[in-house]
Structure formats: C-alpha cells, structure tokens
Amino acid sequence: MQPITGYGVCKVLDSGHPDFKVGDYVWGITGWEEYSLITSAEGLFKINHTDVPLSYYTGMPGFTAYVGFYEIGSPKKGERVFISAASGAVGQLVGQFAKLMGCYVVGSAGSDEKVNLLKNKFGFGEAFNYKKEPDLNKALRRCFPEGIDIYFENVGGAMLEAVLRNMRLNGRIAACGMISQYNLERAEGVSHLFAIVTKRIRMQGFIIFDHFHSYQEFEEKVVQYIKEGKIVYMEDIAEGLENAPAALMGLFAGRNVGKQLVVVARE
Amino acid sequence: MQPITGYGVCKVLDSGHPDFKVGDYVWGITGWEEYSLITSAEGLFKINHTDVPLSYYTGMPGFTAYVGFYEIGSPKKGERVFISAASGAVGQLVGQFAKLMGCYVVGSAGSDEKVNLLKNKFGFGEAFNYKKEPDLNKALRRCFPEGIDIYFENVGGAMLEAVLRNMRLNGRIAACGMISQYNLERAEGVSHLFAIVTKRIRMQGFIIFDHFHSYQEFEEKVVQYIKEGKIVYMEDIAEGLENAPAALMGLFAGRNVGKQLVVVARE
Numbered sequence A, B: 001m002q003p004i005t006g007y008g009v010c011k012v013l014d015s016g017h018p019d020f021k022v023g024d025y026v027w028g029i030t031g032w033e034e035y036s037l038i039t040s041a042e043g044l045f046k047i048n049h050t051d052v053p054l055s056y057y058t059g060m061p062g063f064t065a066y067v068g069f070y071e072i073g074s075p076k077k078g079e080r081v082f083i084s085a086a087s088g089a090v091g092q093l094v095g096q097f098a099k100l101m102g103c104y105v106v107g108s109a110g111s112d113e114k115v116n117l118l119k120n121k122f123g124f125g126e127a128f129n130y131k132k133e134p135d136l137n138k139a140l141r142r143c144f145p146e147g148i149d150i151y152f153e154n155v156g157g158a159m160l161e162a163v164l165r166n167m168r169l170n171g172r173i174a175a176c177g178m179i180s181q182y183n184l185e186r187a188e189g190v191s192h193l194f195a196i197v198t199k200r201i202r203m204q205g206f207i208i209f210d211h212f213h214s215y216q217e218f219e220e221k222v223v224q225y226i227k228e229g230k231i232v233y234m235e236d237i238a239e240g241l242e243n244a245p246a247a248l249m250g251l252f253a254g255r256n257v258g259k260q261l262v263v264v265a266r267e
Helices: A061-072 A091-100 A112-120 A136-143 A157-166 A208-227 A241-253 B061-072 B091-100 B112-120 B136-143 B157-166 B208-227 B241-253
Strands: A005-011 A025-031 A044-046 A080-083 A104-109 A126-129 A148-153 A167-175 A202-205 A235-239 A259-263 B005-011 B025-031 B044-046 B080-083 B104-109 B126-129 B148-153 B167-175 B202-205 B235-239 B259-263
Touching: A061 A091, A061 A148, A061 A167, A061 A208, A080 A091, A091 A104, A091 A112, A091 A148, A104 A112, A112 A126, A126 A136, A136 A157, A148 A157, A157 A167, A235 A241, A241 A259, B061 B091, B061 B148, B061 B167, B061 B208, B080 B091, B091 B104, B091 B112, B091 B148, B104 B112, B112 B126, B126 B136, B136 B157, B148 B157, B157 B167, B235 B241, B241 B259
Parallel strands: A080 A104, A080 A148, A104 A126, A148 A167, A167 A202, A235 A259, B080 B104, B080 B148, B104 B126, B148 B167, B167 B202, B235 B259
Antiparallel strands: A005 A025, A025 A044, A202 B202, B005 B025, B025 B044
16 A cells, blocks of 8 residues: 655665665655655655754745745845745745845734744744734735735635735735635635736746756755754644644644644654 | 826827927827817827828727737747637737737637637637636637636636636736626635646736837837738727717627727818
C-alpha cells in the first residue's frame, strides 16, 4: 500500500544517487512513515545549511511567501499590505518580508492568541480576529483608511470580497490559497469583482512548483535573515505520527498556531 | 447647466490653443449638444488621419481593444482567445487583432444576428448566442475542448464563472468591463475563483486612461490595418441628438449591433 505523502525532512540512510550520500539531510515529498524509500530524486533537495532548525525545511511555505510577496506582489517600499491567515506557515513570513521592506502590514487571523502573536511577535502594524468582526469591510477600512496596495490571499470568499472593496488603484492580489473554500460543496460567490476593472487590479494565482529557478536565491537570502535574527518563525509541533491525522484536520479548523509540523523522530 | 458629456468627434470652429486651429478635426470629451465650448485641451486629440471614417475616432474602443489584447493579454501566436460581448465596439476589434496574430478566436453575443456577424463578417472561428445556451460551461467546453488561454472580459457574472472553469494553466483575463453587473442592486457572486490559484491565472483590470503613452503606436498600426482592409468595423448609428438617450439605454439591453454612435451633424 502506498503511504500518504507530504513534505518532510529526512536523513539519508542509504543512497544510490550521486547527489545524495549517507548522512545528508534532505527535504521533499516523503511518506507519512518512519522510513521512506524514495525512488526519484525529483522534488528532493539536499539541505545545505544545517545551522538553522531542520524543521524549517519542511515544505515550502517560506519559499511560497518569498515568491508570492516579491515576485507576484511587486511590492514597493511604504506600500500597504494585507495578509489573511496571517499567522500561518506562509502568512507570518509574508508579513515579516513586508516589514523588512518598509511596508505597513496588517494581518487577519482566527483567534485572539494569533492576533496577539501577529502584533507582538511578528511585528505587524495591526491585526484583527476576523471571527470577532461583524463586518469585514469595516474592519479593513479601520486598518487601512487609505486602502490596500497588496493583498496576500490565503482564504477567499467573504474576505476577498471585503478586500476588493478596500483595494487602492493599481493594487495587486497574490492568490496563494483560498482555504475557506476547500471543503465547501459549492464555493461562495464573490461580488464586487468589478473593482478589478475600476481599480486596475492585478490578481494573480501562483503555485510554487513553477518557481524553482528562484530557490537558491530564496535560500541564501532567508537563511541569512534567520541567522541575523531579522526573521522569527513559529511552529506548531504535533508529537508522533499517530497525531498526524488530527493535526491535518486542525489546519482546516484553524487550530494550529504557526506552521503545523508532525515530528516522526527527533534524531 | 452643464451638458451631459461623452466622446465625440468635432470640427474646430474657433480656437485659442496653439495645437488646434480652425478647420481641424478633433476627438475627445464633448457635450451632448450641437456646439461645444471646450475649455481644456486635456483629453482632446487632433485627428491626424482623415482618410478613414471620422466616426472611427469617437471614443476609445479601438485603443481599448489594442491595449487590452496586446498589453494586458500578453498573447502568443496560436493561443485560444475568448471574447464576451464580442460584437460590441471593443470586442469585434479584439477578435480581429487576435485573428491577425494567428489565434483561435471565439466570441459570445446576445442574438443570432450578432453571432452571424462574428462568424461571417469578423472571421471568428466560432461564436455562440449566450441567451440560447442553457449551460455556459458546456458552451465553452464545446468551443474550447482544450481550454482558454486568454479571456477578454466585458460582461462579468455567470460568464466569468463559466470561463474560470474552462481556463488553461497560466491563462490571462483582461478585464475591460462587466456590463452584466452595472445596473444590479447587488452584483452577482462569482464562484470558482479558486481556479485563479490552481491554474495560475492572471486577471488584470485596466482603464485606457493609464495607457496614453501607447496611443501613437496604436493609431499608426491600426489606421494601416484599416487601409489595407485587414480590419473591418461595424457601427450602429442613431440619427439625431434626440435619439441619444434611447441609444444609450439600448447598450444595456444589447440592442446595438456594433459600436453605438449618435450623429449630431454630418458636416
């Protein structure tokens, strides 16, 4: 039986491939299992910098944040950036990249604990708990009296509609995900799309697999940021493979605080 | 009382501006009236080529089609292009530009007469009457079994949703207008926006005022096309200023066939 797969970090125990030798650490698609037999090197990356936590290499949220913000968002210093699901694996980094660029950054999240993290740990200029806002449009207008230049879209639905009402001329929407829509029978309808015309908005979806040519640049730059303490990163670690299904379900309920990881083994 | 304004073509009867002299033809924003006093030269253009019909200079549908297709659509030879409201002032030209580039072109319109024009006058590869299609998704799948690379968006709403279901990877949507939505109390909700992420779609709104730097290039190229007979253009002419209100209303009911004009005077 094929195991369920996902992104993981592994140590090489045996290898027939010249690029990977015993003792190397690698990240890429692995099974939800203690030992994985990986038969193709495609999508498998050797870890070059082992002086940052190895867990940071699990999956591509950092790289996704990097490409989405810098390449899709086309940010300029001083612009106003809004991030939904902002305390998640991708959002927390987008916010910090934007701060490093001198942008004004606001995030939304689904609990007061997360909002607190955004403001006090990740340095967002403002943050709000969308579950406590009876009117998302008003919440955005409060945080962005002059409107939004860049929206990093992780949730879709009603939030996207409220954002469209608050975008500025020539705004950009980097569409990374729409998690509010994944498990619905029929996706919510989004109104106010005409703002895309009147405000000359560019809304662009992206998937990280198309952007591997930027990976080395990302790794060098962001590992440096981490070492210099310019970026902090928050993980939510479930212990033991037996807790993986619950951790996965928790993502859709918003139970994770930071990037959701499952520790299979600590060595 | 200020007159209602709109785009018009006029002959200069008197001028205190060095760029415009008596007898020149100009186009730009004018009043709905027989004689207009124009106090600012901003947005007023001298007509350089009087060997094409002067009516062609009324407004900017040609320039809009040009910028929207070439600059926003980023077309490549052989791509599959869909245009809604395709027999209108803008759409008919987008289709012909796309044909000239070697694209496969399909248009939708609201009557069999217009569909016939698209296929037999403007050379579209395929066309359909959206009012006779019980399922727009199926109509698009029939016309684009391999999907749509570029959608030139004029209507919004249900058509946009059906298009999103039929876009190809890395497709582009040039959002020029969403006429189906203008007179609704509340705009229709559009579902299936998640396709923007999964298919890495770029949807971009534009307004022609941002693109005047390309005007000369457009005029030279398209006047040439017209003279060579490579482009045909269809107008729907209402006679007399007294018929202007009905002509305007007709646009929203789709009564016009081709670009709607009102002749104030034929001199």
